[in-house]
Amino acid sequence: MTSVLTETLMNRLSSTPVTAEGAGDDRPGPGNALPLLNEIQHALTRFVETGERTVIDLTSIPFAPADQQRLLEALGRGEVEATINALGPTRVWETAFPGVWLVDHRNTESARLILQVEVTDVPDILKAQPEDVADGMAALQERIAVLAQETGA
């Protein structure tokens, strides 16, 4: 019952038009979203032509309140999404434009540490790291030994 009511309320809320002050006609263009989209386009061209990858730190760009949201909406969502749990959650997703990724690092309290655009085939943070693979090999060996002992093989 409650959930139906909440749902109806939420629907009504989301259909109520809200006009944000400052988003009117006097706004001087789309702030920093457009220049960044252009930068991403150039980075993508470089990646296709030379294989050079680019990382843009969005946390260091001065954004107006709705500006960053506008950029993220323009980039959209693509086919891949992943979550990494290391020192808090990190969400990685491919945008609607293949080769353009967003990497959202958060701390253990889910507060954003850094938000990056990566123009590459696979963001580095997704790849298994040699040090972790070495640790994993040792752990696997141990697991096999324990299992072998238990089953008497």
Next chain:
Amino acid sequence: MAQPKTLGDSLRERGVSRRGFLKFCAATTSMMALPPTMVPTVAAALAKARRPSVIWLSFQECTGCTESLTRSFSPTVEDLIFDVISLDYHHTLQAASGEAAEKARSEAIRTNYGNYLVVVDGSLPGPDANPGFSTSAGVPNLQILNETVAGAKAVVCVGTCAAFGGLPAAAPNPTGAIPVHEVVKDKPLINISGCPPVPMVITGVLAQFLTFGKPPDLDQYNRPLAFFGQSIHDRCYRRPFYDKGLFAESFDDEGARKGWCLYRLGCKGPMTYNACATMKWNGGTSWPVEAGHGCLGCAEPSFWDAGSFYKALSVPTVPVGRTLAAAGAAGAAIGAAAAALARHRQRLASTEREPVRVEELEQKQ
């Protein structure tokens, strides 16, 4: 004394994976205002870095700077204190008190002589002032500073009081307060001004020391260029309104509601150099201009004595209209001229020690 563990080792021992470490490095690189291409260099340096001993001295201050530091979120303050630095002495944060506390300071000085960092917040009564105006454990601030700095590798002044004298030094300066750089002449000295400074800038500078083992590039006031290299005005998201000549004229008019430039309401953005516009406050939530109030200029020398917070820096001598501002560069030129004028006015105000009157604060522009 055994060599302290490297940061790489201590994180690994806590079960942090290499991925986690790379994430930590990406956040730290961003915090130091370095480009993402520096992440591998930072990672290599941080893996080998050893925690520096830090002695934090609090003099004539309000604890706002410590409040700011403990609200830095990247890395969390726990990470910062226990992994990145070894905070051996801090009045407010340490558990020990009385003689045990003072012993911690002298011991940190002895064991790490020549290698520890001294962080100072607050100004101190100068050599000609009554030393009794500010003491801890009965010892005057000046004596503590001289004793502690003698074996320091570098001194970091946190906050406008330590950097420039700040509020205690405001006219008529009853305690004869002076900034740290008037006492410390023979050590590398970094000023992180702001009232309080942006928390990420404090941790960023400490991380810079840890990573590269040397102070960053500094401006004419010994402030790190990475954070204080550009004016608030030049990095402000409201700057395009300034260039178009769109100003809020009062705090409740149409312009204020539409988020126009706050220049005419006394914003000190054009003469203030700080990182607020990009790093923002409260975990990146907002910052004064985004909240609708002009910048007070708290990171600049004598900001308290530089006239009313609500008085416009100077009226542009060239009409800034929609037509003119279309030229773009014209806006930038006016901005630069306004900044130069403002600095001049500020110097004048600071020599004349013109007090700020309540009527001025209440007066509408």
